[in-house]
Structure formats: C-alpha cells, structure tokens
Amino acid sequence: MTLTATPGKLERTGPPVRAVPPWRRKLRPYVLSLPAVFLIVGILYPFGLGVYYVFLNYAAQVPRPVLIGLANLTGVLSDAAFWNSAGFTVLYAVLATVIETVLGVGIALLLNRSSLIGRVLERVLILPLMIAPVIAGVIWGLMFNPQFGVLNYVLGLGSTFDWFSESRAMWSALLVDAWIFTPFVAVLVLAGIRSLPREPFEASEVDGASWFTMFRRLMLPMIWPYILVAVIFRFMDSLKVFDHVFVLTAGGPGDATRTLQIGAYQNSIITFKYSIGSTYMFLLWVIVFLTARYLVGVLGKAQRRAAGTEA
C-alpha cells in the first residue's frame, strides 16, 4: 500500500468550525473544575466542622455551645479510657494486619497453582468481601452463641465456652475480621504474583534453585510492593474498625474491645457528647494520617527497590 496523501495537506470536509469566543475559553477551566470544587467542599466542610467541634463544649445537654479551647483535647488525653481504647485499637490493627497478611499471602500462593479446585476457590474466596461487616458481625454473633450457635456444637465445646469472655473477645473479633478481609489480601497478592515475569523463575529453575529459594529470593522481593499495598489498606482500615466489633461486643466486656471508633460512637451517639466524640475522631484521624504517611513512604521505597532504581 502506498501513502498518497502529503502530510500537512489533508483537506477537512464537513461544516466549517466556528471559533470559540474568548470568554468561553477563559470560563472553561473554571467550569471543568466545578465538580472537583463541589466534591472537595462537600468533603472538607464536614471535616472542618468536626474539627471545629473539638474546640467547643457541644453536647445535647449544651445546645448553645461555646469555645473552650483545648479543654476537650486535654480532657480526653488525660482520660485512661481513651488510652485504653487507643492501645486496644493499635493492638487490634497490628494483629489483624499480620494475621490477614500471612494468611492472604499463603492463600495467594496456593491459588497461584493452576487447578480446577484453585479456580473454584478463587471465586468462592471473595464471597466474604461481598458481605457488609455489620452483617458479618450479626451472622458470626449468632454462630458464637453458646446456647444455640453452631460453633460450640460443631467444635464440641458444649454450652459453657464463652467466645466473648474478657480474654477471648478480642480474638473472636479478630477471627471475624480475618474471615472478612483475608480474601482482600489474597486477591491483591494473587494479582501481583500473576503479573510477575516468568523468565527469572524459569532461569532459576534451570539453575536448580529450590522452591523456597525462588520464593524468598525472587518472588518475595518482586511482590513486596503488592504486599505493602495490602498491609497499608488493612492497617488503615483496622485502625478505623467499628462495625463488626460493635455488633459483636459493643466494646465489652467492660472496655476490653472498645476501639477508638466505638469510643467516638458512644460519646457522640449514645451519650450525646458531640464534642468529646469529635475529639476522639480527630485524634484517630491524626493517628491514621501519620501512620499512612509513614507507610506510603515505605511503599515508595519498596517500589523503587523493586524497580531497581534504589539500592
């Protein structure tokens, strides 16, 4: 085939193009940015309002609040219940992330082997992710019930094994968390594994490398950024955990499973102390923000290492 048209000399057919008036040209960037402006205002306004409440004494009992400076912050930070909640929240987030990452990576490695069972499991695996955590909490709450729940019956624990005693309540909540979110880690890591090039693995196989060596020296460094992404998502999410924990334990027994979100809910919604609840949420936001910044930095470093741009 021969090109006959001369570049730059193509003739345009159809109706003539009208010149866009200058005022419309000037207006266009503003019009295009309107959705973003609405979005940001819609999001930042409640955020700003929440921060504003931190400095008020606003509660249902105080309908006309006044500014009280840092009193809420100092009050909450000197309250043992807050530190108990903060400690539990961080512990819960660390444990949930570790458990779900280890299990998720393991499941992803198993599913990577192409088999009929693997393909079926791959599809079944994501089912828990489709269930709202609050619903999962209700379902598991029924299964945990010692009187009529299926777990005690199947496991032969009788009617005396209490899944929500002080020493077990956190682990029961973690079990439900792992059930819901391990598939998220597995799916993410599996996608990462499947995107890896085959050549390095084939070469190392020819060189006689063991499966474990290939995993440790080749696969793990290459999928590390994917694992880190999963860790960041799960850790951030776990710091903000509320729904299934609240449904299962309401923060009890005592304060044994009272996360910061539950503390904020109890203050804002149950006891109507909006400013105290906002203070809880603000402090949680600070924790999440700082942690996110640190972890995103770690992720960037890992990505640069995986790409070979940083030693």
Add this chain to the structure above:
Amino acid sequence: MIRNRTPEYARRDVLRMLGVGGAAVASASALSACGLGTGGSSASNGANEVTGSFDWKKAAGTEISILQTPHPYQVAFQPLLAEFTELTGITVKADLVAEADYFTRLNTELASGAGNYDAFMTGAYFIWTYGPPGWMEDLRPWIDNPAATAGEYDFEDIYEGLRTSTAWDFQVGSPLGTGGQWAIPWGFETNVIAYNKAEFDRRGIRPAETFDNLIQLATDLTDRSQNRYGIAFRGSRSWATIHPGFMTQFTRQGCVDYVNEGGKLTAQMNSAKAVEFTQKWVNLAKAAGPTSWTTYEYPDCTGDLGAGTAMMCYDADSATYPQNKQGNSAQAGNLAWHPGPPGPDGKYGTNLWTWSLAMSSASKKKLAAWLFIQWATGKEAQAKAVQTGKLGFADPTRKSVFDGTFKSTLGGFPGYQETFEKVIDSTSIKFTPQTQFFDTTEQWAAALQDIYSGQEAKGRLDALAAASTTSVNEGR
C-alpha cells in the same frame, strides 16, 4: 522590598497537599458523623393558638410525619391509622427505623431542628436529654386546653407512675412528676419474672419469694450439659442492661442510685447494700445466667425463654408476653408470670419502661400532631389495639383499658394479671432523673461486666460512683 511572585510548588509539595486532602476524605465521613448541627428550638408552645370548641376535624387536610420503630405497639396501630384519617381528615406518614438505630436517627433529627417529624415514639429516659435543649413540646398546655383536647380524653386514666415518669422540670435533684408533660405514655412494661410453668409444674416447684431463694432456684435449674440455664437477664454493655431486672431488684433490695445532698447528687452504687447486691447479681449471672451474658440483650433473653433454654427471664412483661402466643415460640402456652422476689420489706418496687408519644417543638403542624397523639393514647384507639394487635399490646397505659379489654385477652397467660396488679402501684421509674443518664448508666453496665470478668466489686463500684457523681453534677 515587596516581592510579588507566583508561588512555585514542587511535585512533592503537590503530592503532599493531595495526601492531606486524601486523608481528609478518609476521615470526613467519620468526623461528620459526630457533627449533628446546632439544632434546638426556641419555638413557643403552640397550644395557646388553638381556640374555640374542640373538633377532631380542626386540622383536616394536613399531613403529618411521625417517626416510629417497629414494635408490637406500632404494629397494632398501623391498621388503625386509616380510622384516624377518617376521624380527623389528617393523613399520617409513618417512617420506621429499626430499634437498634432508632434513637440515633431520632437524636439526629431533633438536633437538626428541621422539624421533619411532627411526632415520634420515645422512651421516658430520653426526655431527660431531649427536653433541656428545647427539642420537645410541653404537652401539658395541650392537655389543659379544652379547644385542643376532647372532653373524654381523661388524662388521669393513665397510670400515675407513667404520668409522672414522663414529666420533669429538668432541675438536677428534682423528682419526676414536676415540670412539663413531655410525652404521653402509649404502651409500657413492668419488669418481672416470666418462667417456664410447664417445667416448674413437672418438677413441683414454685417461683422464689426472696432474692437469695431466686439465686438458689436458678442455680438448681441450671444444667449446662443439657444446654439449660436458670435465668436470663440482660448483660450487654448498654444502659439498657441496667433498667429492667437489675434496677428492679436493686430497688427492692433497698438500694438507690443517687442521693440528693443540698442540690448535689451523690452516687450510691457503692453503698454497702449496693455492693452486696451487685456481687450477688453478677454471681447469679455466672452460676445460672446465659454463658455469653456480656452480649445478652432482651431478644436473646426472651428468645432463650421461648426456646426452653432459659427457665426464667427477668425482663419486661411485654417482651416475654409474645413468647407465649401460639406459633411464636417452642414454649408458647407453657409460660407464666410472677412478680419476682419482693425486697426484705416485702415491697415490690418495680422499674418501668414506657414507649410514649411526643411532639417535636420544631413541628410546623402542632395541632395535627397533638390530635394524633391524643387519638393514639386515647381510650378508644388503645382498646381497639389491644383487641386487634397482631403481636398483642402489652401493657396498655390506661387503667380502664387494662381492666376492661386487656384482661379479657389474658386467659392463656397464667399469673400475668395477678403479677401486674401486684406491682402496678409500686411501678415507676426508679432512676434519679439527670441529664447524663445514658453516659452514667452505660458506665454502670460496663462496671457489671468488669466485675463479671473478675474485678473486685467494691473497688470497681467505688470508681463508678466517683465518676458518676462528677458527671451528673458537672455535666461533662
């Protein structure tokens, strides 16, 4: 020198700003959940604007919105709304919100001051929170206005304990019954013991008449290997754990929550009597209560009674009542009621819960809202609801309805009427009214859980009492 130049942002700076925005996005919904506007209403009472003679058709053509939670009372009244519309010409738009979320929704609505709902269901304790900010209309002027209230309404027919439970002047230390009438009791419940009569008869035993005997009886009835335990009562980390069986027996054993000392409330949960009772109550939960007691709410308790897993249930009579209706539970027809053990003085002080109807002070259709409340809490509608309610209507708040229509429905409910009549004169709210009720009472439930988990009762209750005293007096 003034430098006038466009700021230059490095890519990293831009990313940093985006990061801040992103984090804000992540947290905004949570923070906004805490922000409920600055509602509250300074609207004046609307009763004085109603003049002339009374007429049900005075607000004909109006549509009112009411907020309700699914409940046997609401179920009983739903089919009757058409009759209300026929009587008054007012149409009722009823929104239902599940009980677990109901007060969150109601609180948000009232705090916004938008007046989206003209009337709503509420519990008496909520008046102590919703009243002081001015979110509720004082209904006393409406009751007293003959132009707004039918002559046959007969407010005094409602049990006295209920009328006083929904009135308060919002002054810390003032008793209930003072001040405005913030809601009209619609349905209510006394907290007594429902038991498996078939099993009791088989064993030839009777309900206990002292608290110590109750502990012994419940323990004897417990056989974990058979998945059977003696007595169900609430234990979740919620204020609702305290108000039914616990508060009733707490009162009967001679304990009080607060004493008023010169206008200052002092918490008494750590008095010698209270510590002894609380320890016994927790021991009862351990020895003869449900295994996961710290998660138990009323549906769990009544469900176990109906399933035959729990032999007794110390909770609201109206909550156990449906379990005895045929088709509702495995033990339907086998249940009976008993007042529970009286105190050492032989008295049956009983705490109550009432679902009441209240009006939003921000309502723009106050007359129509009042006509609805008046009709729903009136003799005729309540008597009809008792007869036709699918899930029953236990207990009606009017003496005339209880003595008339309701008694005739109790044939298959052994001991229900006798129990009711035994406790009704000493049934009232046994809590000291105070604006921090939900905070302090939830902390009370948390303390019970801590003691259940092994903490020493006296020390834990000392800490609870100190915190509660501070909270109720300082309002923090």
